[in-house]
Amino acid sequence: MRNFYCLIILVGLLMSCDQKPSATETSTEKLADSTFDDHSYSNLREIHTTHLDLELEVNFQNKTIYGVARHTMNNNNSDTAIFDINGLLIQKVTLGTINHEKETDFVIGNMDKDSILGQPLLVTTKNKTQQINIYYQTTENSAALDWLDSNLTSSKTKPFLYTQGQAILTRTWIPIQDSPSNRITYSAKVSVPDDLMAVMSAKNKREKSSNGNYFFEMKKPIPSYLIALAVGDLSYQSLGPNTGFYCEPELAKACLFEFQDLPKMMQAAEKIYGKYQWDQYDLLVLPYSFPFGGMENPMLTFVNPTIITGDRSLTSVVAHELAHSWSGNLVTNRTWNDFWLNEGFTVYFEQRIMEELYGKDVSDILAAVEYYELQDELKTIANSKYPEDSRLFLDLKNRNPDDGMTDIAYVKGAFFLKTLEQKVGRKKFDIFIQSYFEKHAFKTINSEDFIRYLDKNLLSKEEVKFNHLDWIYKEGLPKNCLQIHSTSLEKMKVLANDFTQGKAIFKTKVSYKKIRIKGKMRKKKLIERLKREDHIVQEWQTFIRTLPKNISKEKLKIIDFNLGFKNCGNSEIMTEWFTLALENNYTELNSDIERFLKKVGRRKYLVPIYKAMNKVNPKLAKQIFENSKNQYHAVSRNSIEELLKEVN
Numbered sequence: 001m002r003n004f005y006c007l008i009i010l011v012g013l014l015m016s017c018d019q020k021p022s023a024t025e026t027s028t029e030k031l032a033d034s035t036f037d038d039h040s041y042s043n044l045r046e047i048h049t050t051h052l053d054l055e056l057e058v059n060f061q062n063k064t065i066y067g068v069a070r071h072t073m074n075n076n077n078s079d080t081a082i083f084d085i086n087g088l089l090i091q092k093v094t095l096g097t098i099n100h101e102k103e104t105d106f107v108i109g110n111m112d113k114d115s116i117l118g119q120p121l122l123v124t125t126k127n128k129t130q131q132i133n134i135y136y137q138t139t140e141n142s143a144a145l146d147w148l149d150s151n152l153t154s155s156k157t158k159p160f161l162y163t164q165g166q167a168i169l170t171r172t173w174i175p176i177q178d179s180p181s182n183r184i185t186y187s188a189k190v191s192v193p194d195d196l197m198a199v200m201s202a203k204n205k206r207e208k209s210s211n212g213n214y215f216f217e218m219k220k221p222i223p224s225y226l227i228a229l230a231v232g233d234l235s236y237q238s239l240g241p242n243t244g245f246y247c248e249p250e251l252a253k254a255c256l257f258e259f260q261d262l263p264k265m266m267q268a269a270e271k272i273y274g275k276y277q278w279d280q281y282d283l284l285v286l287p288y289s290f291p292f293g294g295m296e297n298p299m300l301t302f303v304n305p306t307i308i309t310g311d312r313s314l315t316s317v318v319a320h321e322l323a324h325s326w327s328g329n330l331v332t333n334r335t336w337n338d339f340w341l342n343e344g345f346t347v348y349f350e351q352r353i354m355e356e357l358y359g360k361d362v363s364d365i366l367a368a369v370e371y372y373e374l375q376d377e378l379k380t381i382a383n384s385k386y387p388e389d390s391r392l393f394l395d396l397k398n399r400n401p402d403d404g405m406t407d408i409a410y411v412k413g414a415f416f417l418k419t420l421e422q423k424v425g426r427k428k429f430d431i432f433i434q435s436y437f438e439k440h441a442f443k444t445i446n447s448e449d450f451i452r453y454l455d456k457n458l459l460s461k462e463e464v465k466f467n468h469l470d471w472i473y474k475e476g477l478p479k480n481c482l483q484i485h486s487t488s489l490e491k492m493k494v495l496a497n498d499f500t501q502g503k504a505i506f507k508t509k510v511s512y513k514k515i516r517i518k519g520k521m522r523k524k525k526l527i528e529r530l531k532r533e534d535h536i537v538q539e540w541q542t543f544i545r546t547l548p549k550n551i552s553k554e555k556l557k558i559i560d561f562n563l564g565f566k567n568c569g570n571s572e573i574m575t576e577w578f579t580l581a582l583e584n585n586y587t588e589l590n591s592d593i594e595r596f597l598k599k600v601g602r603r604k605y606l607v608p609i610y611k612a613m614n615k616v617n618p619k620l621a622k623q624i625f626e627n628s629k630n631q632y633h634a635v636s637r638n639s640i641e642e643l644l645k646e647v648n
């Protein structure tokens with residue numbers, strides 16, 4: 001029955017093609033049982049890419065990449081190969097190796113109803129075809145690409161380009177079978193203006209080439225969403241034997257301080273889960289418009305410059321992306337419904353790395369803050385159109401896979417593993433996870449496979465009973481969820497409540513302390529006053545979150561005056577503070593908020609601020625968005641555009 005529906009869909013796609021009618025129509029029957037990934041059109045079971053050779057010319061004048069994607073295929077006698085494309089212009093398709101290429105027919109099917117998946121590209125092949133070459137160019141609808149004019153970079157003199165592939169945007173800059181279930185190796189010849197440097201999620205040079213030509217190779221098989229490219233005025237700085245960072249020269253000094261602990265993070269990670277499998281681990285600091293905190297592109301994690309705070313307070317983002325080198329990049333979610341296998345494991349592992357480096361108090365603080373956010377998310381999801389989204393295993397058919405990027409995958413996923421760890425003991429749990437990574441290295445996995453593996457290699461083996469099926473398939477949070485207690489966060493709650501009740505928490509305190517000076521005991525006068533520097537970012541987040549949702553402007557003014565959150569340089573605190581100010585009509589911060597929104601493009605910060613602003617002053621929200629949207633990446637732009645449509 002399923003085959004029948006697939007057949008109908010495929011015939012439909014072909015009949016509604018927008019380019020070149022062809023002989024492909026006769027071959028649809030074979031394609032019927034083509035896909036098990038709801039977010040890709042590709043017929044991987046019949047024919048799939050094993051290796052991709054890219055030839056790319058990056059043209060900043062036209063903001064266009066002109067490319068050839070040469071796919072080496074494993075062909076199960078298929079006479080059609082289906083690729084994913086979205087926002088690409090396809091010029092021609094050929095079969096055969098270079099110098100022996102012959103043009104072949106292709107058809108482009110219609111866009112899906114909600115324009116999420118893009119279009120299928122059906123290429124007529126011969127039963128033995130092993131080489132398919134697609135000649136194409138990107139367009140302004142290539143949502144993965146962020147072309148930045150020089151004024152949006154830190155140098156202000158050279159332009160910048162970067163790509164963001166996850167979840168299904170690689171198809172907007174490369175015609176590809178864009179499903180995480182298929183792993184490929186790749187190489188790329190890239191030509192860029194000769195004053196700029198190109199880097200990719202592959203082995204990179206450390207210096208600019210003299211002629212703007214670069215060659216990259218990723219020799220380990222990766223899913224398509226991890227292919228990434230960036231071009232800009234970059235320099236490299238090494239941090240340790242196999243770690244370092246690329247950034248615009250202006251940021252080098254600050255980055256050197258911020259990322260100092262990266263080699264130690266690597267050591268900790270290897271100690272817990274075994275050898276790092278990707279040789280080099282570098283960071284690339286992007287311009288502020290990057291829509292995420294970090295993206296785990298293999299060998300070269302992309303990060304947002306907001307993590308450079310000057311006090312290393314947001315380096316858990318680096319620990320997180322490094323952790324993905326195991327969970328996600330080495331063992332990959334087979335479909336986006338299994339996204340929790342990527343992110344839940346990674347948050348769990350991130351906290352283990354942080355614990356190893358900075359102690360349990362620090363990792364508990366991270367976990368406690370996330371637990372708070374999870375409670376919020378659970379409420380939101382329970383009241384939403386999709387209450388079933390609080391399950392770890394999702395059903396995202398006909399939806400954007402980005403909808404799965406919630407605290408469920410991240411935090412519920414991590415708490416599932418933390419709770420399980422507590423149940424069986426860390427020693428046994430570590431052995432189990434190590435074997436999980438070893439057994440599934442360079443493979444993909446879905447939730448069912450994981451359950452089978454868990455059952456066999458941990459639960460049955462150790463004769464442990466655990467409600468893992470509830471965790472994975474049921475909504476909400478199981479009752480046995482591990483509780484985290486953090487004394488320092490509790491203290492911040494007390495402080496916030498004291499303030500709310502009118503206590504003068506900012507009053508200067510004078511005390512005397514006996515100290516020994518030159519052998520004699522002396523009394524020393526100490527003047528103490530609560531300062532922002534006294535507490536770390538998560539403590540201030542907790543402080544702000546504990547304040548009442550409706551708080552007087554007078555009180556906000558006192559905090560504003562004493563703690564100066566509005567220009568503290570830590571965007572986590574600023575987002576929390578700006579949101580509270582907006583919700584309470586404390587308009588004194590409007591110009592600071594506007595400046596922030598015009599500078600930072602990380603979606604996690606933009607969404608709550610625009611949401612709050614859209615409630616109290618929709619006109620201003622729309623006006624700021626209109627003025628800033630061209631400097632946001634499409635990922636952030638689309639999310640904000642959506643939320644501004646909401647009427648209150």
Ligand code: BES
Nearest residue numbers: 166167292293294295296317320405604
């Ligand atoms: N892989 C994700 C980013 C992502 C997920 C992009 C899904 C597109 C679709 C990355 O590892 C991530 O989780 N980033 C977080 C960092 C954080 C949890 C420390 C972010 O950007 O907020």
Ligand code: ZN
Nearest residue numbers: 320324343346
């Ligand atoms: Zn992640």
